[in-house]
Amino acid sequence: xxxxxxxxxxxxxxxxxxxxxxxxxxxxxxxxxxxxxxxxxxxxxxxxxxxxxxxxxxxxxxxxxxxxxxxxxxxxxxxxxxxxxxxxxxxxxxxxxxxxxxxxxxxxxxxxxxxxxxxxxxxxxxxxxxxxxxxxxxxxxxxxxxxxxxxxxxxxxxxxxxxxxxxxxxxxxxxxxxxxxxxxxxxxxxxxxxxxxxxxxxxxxxxxxxxxxxxxxxxxxxxxxxxxxxxx
Ligand code: ADP
Ligand code: MG
Numbered sequence: 652x653x654x655x656x657x658x659x660x661x662x663x664x665x666x667x668x669x670x671x672x673x674x675x676x677x678x679x680x681x682x683x684x685x686x687x688x689x690x691x692x693x694x695x696x697x698x699x700x701x702x703x704x705x706x707x708x709x710x711x712x713x714x715x716x717x718x719x720x721x722x723x724x725x726x727x728x729x730x731x732x733x734x735x736x737x738x739x740x741x742x743x744x745x746x747x748x749x750x751x752x753x754x755x756x757x758x759x760x761x762x763x764x765x766x767x768x769x770x771x772x773x774x775x776x777x778x779x780x781x782x783x784x785x786x787x788x789x790x791x792x793x794x795x796x797x798x799x800x801x802x803x804x805x806x807x808x809x810x811x812x813x814x815x816x817x818x819x820x821x822x823x824x825x826x827x828x829x830x831x832x833x834x835x836x837x838x839x840x841x842x843x844x845x846x847x848x849x850x851x852x853x854x855x856x857x858x859x860x861x862x863x864x865x866x867x868x869x870x871x872x873x874x875x876x877x878x879x880x881x882x883x
Pocket of ligand 2: 862875876
């Protein structure tokens with residue numbers, strides 16, 4: 652589905668929150684590489700999709716009412732065969748129904764397990780005085796505990812993207828640390844530029860959260876994405 656159709660459908664359904672699959676579709680259209688993620692409304696569909704993708708896969712709850720999926724027990728990673736898909740599907744439904752009894756659940760999303768990389772985050776928030784601001788940081792504990800993130804007002808230029816990556820304190824981790832491969836910093840810069848362009852041309856978006864993005868020696872991929880639209 653095209654970006655404007657996704658936005659129109661959300662508006663029609665009176666939603667300001669996009670589902671992971673919708674958010675990734677919008678970002679893909681903006682040229683940002685995301686894990687191919689598909690909806691499985693039933694357990695059988697989840698098995699079928701998993702076999703099409705090839706194992707291991709990741710199953711996640713798909714619900715407009717559950718945005719923090721792991722908190723609700725809604726994510727199962729490294730699912731390796733048909734029996735594990737069936738178990739993961741049941742476990743996700745059980746925990747999410749317990750955690751959010753009134754949530755509208757449409758099924759699970761299925762995607763391939765991404766190979767391990769350096770976890771980074773990218774996003775956008777709207778600042779009351781500066782307007783849209785994009786953000787870059789290292790994922791996990793770096794953003795949650797250390798708040799090690801860089802911000803720039805949109806639109807950014809190539810040099811800004813480079814500066815954003817350079818100014819985070821954990822930058823050394825992107826250069827390869829204890830045998831880990833370095834991250835493709837040029838590719839990350841290009842992603843930030845695409846994000847800036849996208850935000851600049853799609854004014855009805857209030858917030859974007861790509862967390863995590865896995866960065867590799869060559870390229871990077873968005874593993875989870877959340878988009879919030881502005882109130883109509
Ligand atoms: P949440 O809504 O809780 O943020 P995520 O989609 O980010 O859910 O999934 C939780 C965690 O599972 C991620 O931080 C990441 O470590 C892992 N994960 C999610 N999708 C994948 C994937 N396709 N490949 C590998 N790991 C993944
Ligand atoms: Mg996430």
